[in-house]
Amino acid sequence: MEHPDLARPDLRSLPPEHLAALVAALGERPFRARQLYRWLHLKGAATLDEITDVPRALRDALAARTELVTLERATEQRSVDGTIKWTWRTADGKLVESVYMPESDRKTLCVSSQVGCAVGCTFCLTGTMGLARNLTPGEIVDQVHRANRRLVELGEGEGPRPLTNLVFMGMGEPLANYRSLKAALDILLSEDGPNFSHRHVTVSTSGLVPVMRRLGEETQVKLAVSLNATTDAQRDALMPINRRYPLAELLRACREFPMKQGRRITFEYVLLGGVNDASEDAERLARLLRGIPAKVNLIPYNENPGLGFGAPAPERVEAFQAVLVARNVTAVIRKNRGRDISAACGQLAAEGGPGDPRRRATPDGEPLTRAPAAG
Numbered sequence: 001m002e003h004p005d006l007a008r009p010d011l012r013s014l015p016p017e018h019l020a021a022l023v024a025a026l027g028e029r030p031f032r033a034r035q036l037y038r039w040l041h042l043k044g045a046a047t048l049d050e051i052t053d054v055p056r057a058l059r060d061a062l063a064a065r066t067e068l069v070t071l072e073r074a075t076e077q078r079s080v081d082g083t084i085k086w087t088w089r090t091a092d093g094k095l096v097e098s099v100y101m102p103e104s105d106r107k108t109l110c111v112s113s114q115v116g117c118a119v120g121c122t123f124c125l126t127g128t129m130g131l132a133r134n135l136t137p138g139e140i141v142d143q144v145h146r147a148n149r150r151l152v153e154l155g156e157g158e159g160p161r162p163l164t165n166l167v168f169m170g171m172g173e174p175l176a177n178y179r180s181l182k183a184a185l186d187i188l189l190s191e192d193g194p195n196f197s198h199r200h201v202t203v204s205t206s207g208l209v210p211v212m213r214r215l216g217e218e219t220q221v222k223l224a225v226s227l228n229a230t231t232d233a234q235r236d237a238l239m240p241i242n243r244r245y246p247l248a249e250l251l252r253a254c255r256e257f258p259m260k261q262g263r264r265i266t267f268e269y270v271l272l273g274g275v276n277d278a279s280e281d282a283e284r285l286a287r288l289l290r291g292i293p294a295k296v297n298l299i300p301y302n303e304n305p306g307l308g309f310g311a312p313a314p315e316r317v318e319a320f321q322a323v324l325v326a327r328n329v330t331a332v333i334r335k336n337r338g339r340d341i342s343a344a345c346g347q348l349a350a351e352g353g354p355g356d357p358r359r360r361a362t363p364d365g366e367p368l369t370r371a372p373a374a375g
Helices: 016-025 029-040 056-065 137-153 174-188 209-218 232-238 247-255 279-288 315-328
Strands: 072-078 084-089 095-103 106-110 114-117 130-134 163-170 201-205 222-226 266-269 294-300 330-333
Touching: 016 029, 016 056, 056 095, 084 137, 095 137, 095 247, 106 137, 114 174, 130 266, 137 174, 174 209, 201 209, 209 222, 209 247, 266 315, 279 315, 294 315, 315 330
Parallel strands: 106 163, 163 201, 201 222, 222 266, 266 294, 294 330
Antiparallel strands: 072 084, 084 095, 095 106, 114 130
8 A cells, every 4th residue: 555646756765776776777977866865865855956956957857757755734733842743745635744842852753654554542543544555765754854844944953954863653553564664764864864873763563563573673773662551351452453463472572672782672551541550550561571671651641532531640640650660660651742732642643634533423413432441
């Protein structure tokens, strides 16, 4: 389910060697390929016309044989806490979202990898959309380029790359679109491109076990695992992927994950009020993670309309953290960023998109609801 409408290759998706082959086929000298690549991925050129130090004849030849797919900024929303959510429109009219989260020591972009998501976690708004298609490498990368350029315009940093960190925690399951993800990572980490450090790039997965090892073998980026439950029955109800890759299999893959010395796997645990936030859950979680270099991000649930789950009480969150810390598990309560603009964890759904439940209703006009999953 790649981009359905591109009859010609997208320049922004091409790895350096393919760009070099294309330039050679057009009879140009090899240095032009690097020049183009730097314009596309260091400067984030939106059009071929911006590439002013490349001969017009080459630009015309490229325009005749390729596309340069650039995302269009459809909406921009700024939170009271400085978070910015952008909705991007693709060339075929799909909508995807990415979120900028500034902090004193870093500027992070949360990047989407798919239009919608097929995983179907019952507490996540993105999962209600279903999966429309995978994003191409160029569409993944261009979220970063458009964000960088917009941040410079807003005075949020100096060009060409104000962003310091990337987290693949937006719309979609990144490992379900591994080919495009890997190609995008190669570009984003390249010296002639944005040149992000692999220490500052994190890929999150809901537990696509067969691809996890491949990610560890083929990249050095950091891994985050969306766990959210401590028993198979509980996780089956919250995350249907657990029926295919149950907890024991997932945690075995985490123990075997190829990892640089000193690195840890981040386990994301969304706390759902009255569902998975009991002290017994915390104790089970500590036992499950024994022997894994781990850090736990505790995420108090961001309530979504019609999904039937509630946020935990603040004292419940603190008690859960205390149980983990007492058992020598590093546990951090993650700040909820951008809740007022539906930019927080589990809230990305490209509002107005075809699967957005805020557009759906029952025949009598009432919004769809879902009963809380059993814990």
